[in-house]
Amino acid sequence: xxxSVRSPSRVRMSPQERRRQLVGIGLRKFVERPVQxxxxxxxxxxxxxxxxxxxxxxxxxxxxxxxxxEAAWRRVGRNVAPDPxxxxxxxxxxxxxxxxxxxxxxxxxxxxxxxxxxxxxxGLAVGGLREQLAALVxxxxxxxxxxxxxxxxxxxxxxxxxxxWSALPEGARQAEREALAEHCTRALTLLxxxxxxx
Amino acid sequence: xxxSVRSPSRVRMSPQERRRQLVGIGLRKFVERPVQxxxxxxxxxxxxxxxxxxxxxxxxxxxxxxxxxEAAWRRVGRNVAPDPxxxxxxxxxxxxxxxxxxxxxxxxxxxxxxxxxxxxxxGLAVGGLREQLAALVxxxxxxxxxxxxxxxxxxxxxxxxxxxWSALPEGARQAEREALAEHCTRALTLLxxxxxxx
Numbered sequence: 155x156x157x158s159v160r161s162p163s164r165v166r167m168s169p170q171e172r173r174r175q176l177v178g179i180g181l182r183k184f185v186e187r188p189v190q191x192x193x194x195x196x197x198x199x200x201x202x203x204x205x206x207x208x209x210x211x212x213x214x215x216x217x218x219x220x221x222x223x224e225a226a227w228r229r230v231g232r233n234v235a236p237d238p239x240x241x242x243x244x245x246x247x248x249x250x251x252x253x254x255x256x257x258x259x260x261x262x263x264x265x266x267x268x269x270x271x272x273x274x275x276x277g278l279a280v281g282g283l284r285e286q287l288a289a290l291v292x293x294x295x296x297x298x299x300x301x302x303x304x305x306x307x308x309x310x311x312x313x314x315x316x317x318x319w320s321a322l323p324e325g326a327r328q329a330e331r332e333a334l335a336e337h338c339t340r341a342l343t344l345l346x347x348x349x350x351x352x
Numbered sequence: 353x354x355x356s357v358r359s360p361s362r363v364r365m366s367p368q369e370r371r372r373q374l375v376g377i378g379l380r381k382f383v384e385r386p387v388q389x390x391x392x393x394x395x396x397x398x399x400x401x402x403x404x405x406x407x408x409x410x411x412x413x414x415x416x417x418x419x420x421x422e423a424a425w426r427r428v429g430r431n432v433a434p435d436p437x438x439x440x441x442x443x444x445x446x447x448x449x450x451x452x453x454x455x456x457x458x459x460x461x462x463x464x465x466x467x468x469x470x471x472x473x474x475g476l477a478v479g480g481l482r483e484q485l486a487a488l489v490x491x492x493x494x495x496x497x498x499x500x501x502x503x504x505x506x507x508x509x510x511x512x513x514x515x516x517w518s519a520l521p522e523g524a525r526q527a528e529r530e531a532l533a534e535h536c537t538r539a540l541t542l543l544x545x546x547x548x549x550x
Contacts, residue, residue, distance in 0.1 A: 190387050190413055216386060284512065303516050304535075310512035311543070314482065314505040337502075344542040345509070 173211055173221075176201055180222035185266045189219050226267035227283040230256055234287065236294055245294030247339045249287065250312060254335060257316040258327070269313065284309040291342060301346040308342050371409055371419075374399055378420035383464045387417050424465035425481040428454055432485065434492055443492030445537045447485065448510060452533060455514040456525070467511070482507040489540060499544040506540050 167175065179200050183192050194215055198208040212218035233256050236248040257264050268283055288305040291297075297305065319327060319334055365373065377398050381390050392413055396406040410416035431454050434446040455462050466481055486503040489495075495503065517525060517532055 188387075188414060190417070216389065303513060306516060307509045307512040310508040311505045314508035315501060318501050318504060341543060345539060 169211075172201075172203075172207075176203075176208065176211060176218070177222050177225045180218060181226060181263070181267070184219065184222055185262050189215070194218065223267050224282065226263060227286070230264070230268060230283060231286045231290075235290060240294065242295060243339055243343070246291050246342055247335065249291055249294065250335050250338045253287075253312055254316050254319065254331065257313075258320045261317070261320045265317070269317070284313075295342065295346075297346055300348070304346045305342065308345050311341060311345070312338050367409075370399075370401075370405075374401075374406065374409060374416070375420050375423045378416060379424060379461070379465070382417065382420055383460050387413070392416065421465050422480065424461060425484070428462070428466060428481060429484045429488075433488060438492065440493060441537055441541070444489050444540055445533065447489055447492065448533050448536045451485075451510055452514050452517065452529065455511075456518045459515070459518045463515070467515070482511075493540065493544075495544055498546070502544045503540065506543050509539060509543070510536050 176197065179197050183197065192215075194208055194212075195205055197218070198205045201208070208218075212221060234249050234252040236245040236252075240248055284306050287309045288302060291308070292299070292302060292305050315334060315338060319330060322330070374395065377395050381395065390413075392406055392410075393403055395416070396403045399406070406416075410419060432447050432450040434443040434450075438446050482504050485507045486500060489506070490497075490500060490503050513532060513536060517528060520528070
């Protein structure tokens, strides 16, 4: 107990730093265990703060959980954004390749904190991230606003293909990477082509 | 307390009936509230059984939750299966239309109990249901086994489009139903065509 006074977490932090620290702990914890199996006491102990201080930032487990999930969404959004000067299908291809790498690197995080969080945000339904990525490729590929529903569905397709692919053994994964990126890039054009659906 | 002895739930049930009753309560409860906000005491009270008996069937909240989610998956699978004699794109079209109706009728259940449950089944990642439906259309459309990953991704696409569509106001929903069903049926062909990806 006494030495926790000297631990880095007891250093005075700004509210913003403290919030970021607490969310960072959650980003690990919620990947390891389902939300119902995690206690906020555990999080407080790991941060070296009192339960009261944790509740000052997050009045309930649901609100803490939501903050952690939203942080995971923002992180994925940043990681898969195309270069600012990329346009057209080259930009879409960058998003696809970065998305595959993201899921490959952090598959468990994606499954636990992105895919599976619809219930905590019923208005959004994983939509927070899908909307963000759909808007990204819509802009990059210069598609009309009417293509938004198909682009949104395409993100779901990409996500599913990335999750299947990232579960393959290393060798098979590398052998299929290129063709999958090519296929998913092309799928956006196929799915947003208004002709077949009209 | 005394009158609970006469309540229907205290009637002697077979283990199978009791299990079904408990899962049925969960199918409603988990739609209303996130899993972490529900106590098993509440479920036991509603079923009119002791906490001990509930734990006899489901040793932890996680196991109870999993049983409820799997029941929701099986129900959706049954509801969207095509007629036994339907084949080819007509069968795929039936699956698409039944899936749209399913999500339209029970959107909240779908979001809470199907889409959002990846964390409780990390090996599956909503895959339980997607695999089931992908196998269904693969068989119906007589596609090769190599088309499985694309068919699996197509289920994710269909799911996303159905969730977006079911959130529209009634008038817009009915106006778009036909074109969406047509588009999603065709999307399976587009996405499983090996040529573009090869």
